[in-house]
Amino acid sequence: MPATGTESGWTGVVLAGGQSRRMGRDKATLVWRGKTLLEHMCTRLQEAGATRIVVSGAVPEKGGVPDRVPGLGPLGGIASVAAVLDDGPLLVVPVDMPLIEPEWLARLAACQARCACYQGHMLPLWLQLDALSRRVLSDVLQHPPKDRSLKTLHAGQQGVFLPLPEQAATCLVNLNTPEQWQEVAS
Numbered sequence: 205m206p207a208t209g210t211e212s213g214w215t216g217v218v219l220a221g222g223q224s225r226r227m228g229r230d231k232a233t234l235v236w237r238g239k240t241l242l243e244h245m246c247t248r249l250q251e252a253g254a255t256r257i258v259v260s261g262a263v264p265e266k267g268g269v270p271d272r273v274p275g276l277g278p279l280g281g282i283a284s285v286a287a288v289l290d291d292g293p294l295l296v297v298p299v300d301m302p303l304i305e306p307e308w309l310a311r312l313a314a315c316q317a318r319c320a321c322y323q324g325h326m327l328p329l330w331l332q333l334d335a336l337s338r339r340v341l342s343d344v345l346q347h348p349p350k351d352r353s354l355k356t357l358h359a360g361q362q363g364v365f366l367p368l369p370e371q372a373a374t375c376l377v378n379l380n381t382p383e384q385w386q387e388v389a390s
């Protein structure tokens with residue numbers, strides 16, 4: 205199990221699989237300020253209070269929980285991680301948001317919200333898993349759904365979002381393309 209930390213508290217999960225097609229190279233291994241994006245995200249989660257970090261996706265040289273059913277995107281990655289961990293709280297983040305502020309992750313981890321939102325838009329990858337979403341995830345691996353959107357995890361769960369305030373905008377930068385990467389790296 206490629207995890208570090210203790211068995212108590214909450215587990216931070218970094219989604220680091222996928223194809224990085226738009227970027228044209230593996231986003232997890234891009235180096236920014238002397239560290240890879242994957243290392244940055246692990247650090248952010250630790251700073252937010254995660255007592256264990258798990259990487260989702262077969263990341264070369266870093267270990268990682270491989271996707272059990274390839275091709276299901278982030279939903280499949282999260283389901284694969286949830287399947288190998290105990291029932292403790294999990295907080296999931298993507299690998300490509302290096303400006304994420306630990307403060308907001310800590311707030312999400314500390315409240316009952318399932319997911320953060322900003323200006324009315326859900327941030328589906330800032331995700332906290334509860335018993336219900338774990339049940340949905342277990343079905344995902346056995347019966348892969350047509351709709352692979354993470355929104356399926358939140359169906360019928362309106363009103364359980366943590367709204368991020370205006371000042372959180374800067375940490376929502378998502379690096380998907382070489383242009384976005386250049387902007388942050390330069």
Ligand SMILES: Nc1nc2c(ncn2[C@@H]2O[C@H](COP(=O)(O)OP(=O)(O)OP(=O)(O)O)[C@@H](O)[C@H]2O)c(=O)[nH]1
Binds near residue numbers: 220227275280329380
């Ligand atoms: N474990 C796992 N993680 C994934 C998978 N697809 C995407 N991710 C992760 O989910 C987050 C959002 O990914 P996207 O930007 O939507 O997809 P991507 O594959 O990284 O990039 P594109 O190919 O350009 O769409 C990133 O942190 C990815 O590393 C997958 O199939 N498995």
